[in-house]
Amino acid sequence: MRGSILLFLLLPLLSSAVQPEEVRKLFRQASQDEAVAEQLIKTLSGQQDQPVLQAYFAATTALLGKYALNPYTKLSHCKQSSEVFQKAIAADPGNVEIRYLRLAIQLNLPKFLGMSNDLEEDRRVILQGLPFLRDISLRNEIAQFLLAQHQCTRAELACCLP
Numbered sequence: 001m002r003g004s005i006l007l008f009l010l011l012p013l014l015s016s017a018v019q020p021e022e023v024r025k026l027f028r029q030a031s032q033d034e035a036v037a038e039q040l041i042k043t044l045s046g047q048q049d050q051p052v053l054q055a056y057f058a059a060t061t062a063l064l065g066k067y068a069l070n071p072y073t074k075l076s077h078c079k080q081s082s083e084v085f086q087k088a089i090a091a092d093p094g095n096v097e098i099r100y101l102r103l104a105i106q107l108n109l110p111k112f113l114g115m116s117n118d119l120e121e122d123r124r125v126i127l128q129g130l131p132f133l134r135d136i137s138l139r140n141e142i143a144q145f146l147l148a149q150h151q152c153t154r155a156e157l158a159c160c161l162p
Contacts, residue, residue, distance in 0.1 A: 018043065018044070018047045018053060020050075020052055020053070023040070023044070023053065023056050024056075024138070026039075026040050027040065027056055027059065027060060030060055030063055031063060034064075034067040037060055037063045037064055037067065038064070040056075040060050041057065041060050041061065041064065044056055044057040044060065045057065048084075051087075051088040051089075051091040051092035051095060051098060052088070052092070052095065052097055052098060054084055054087060054088035054091070054098075055084075055085060055088040055089075055095075055097065055098040055101045055102065056101065057084055058080075058081045058082075058083075058084035058085040058088060058101070058102070058105075059081065059085075059101040059102075059104070059105050061077050061080050061081040061084065062077060062078055062081035062105045062109075064077045065077030065078050065081070075113070078109060078113060078115055079115075081105060082115055085098075085101075085102045085105075089102070093125075094125060094128075094129055095129075096125065096126050096129040096130055096133050096142065097133075097138065097142075099122040099125045099126050099129075100122075100126055100142045100145070102118060102122055103118075103119060103122040103123060103126065103151070104145065106118060106119055106122070107119065107149055107151075119151075123146075123151055123152065126142065126146070127152060127156060127157075130142060130143065130157070130159075130160050131159045131160055139160055140160075140161075142160075143157045143160045143161055
């Protein structure tokens with residue numbers, strides 16, 4: 001039953017053009033379900049021509065580290081995620097969604113790994129670009145995340161909150 005549900009959820013991604021809206025929805029599910037994360041990685045591995053999809057691949061790779069039991073495997077996923085994030089950001093440095101994904105991942109990494117060095121830069125880029133983000137639901141999601149994670153104040157997000 002679970003496999004058929006997973007296939008149903010991933011069916012829209014099996015076409016040649018992956019839609020960012022579907023990837024966003026599945027990424028949220030992948031944060032709670034290892035099987036969805038593994039399937040999303042497989043789907044995105046051939047779809048990295050867009051920087052945003054590269055960033056989702058990077059973020060999902062980091063999520064796989066969350067599910068791994070072996071510390072070496074966890075670290076390996078984190079390093080791979082970091083490398084792919086660097087490529088995505090180099091391709092589209094002002095992209096708010098890419099910066100949001102990296103910020104969300106880095107906030108959840110243990111500080112001793114030394115892989116959380118971009119928090120302030122990502123926060124700055126997000127706050128500068130958030131008012132111009134066309135996707136209102138994504139804008140609200142990012143704003144709510146920043147507030148929940150104590151990364152900014154309501155005053156800083158006044159232009160972006162409903």
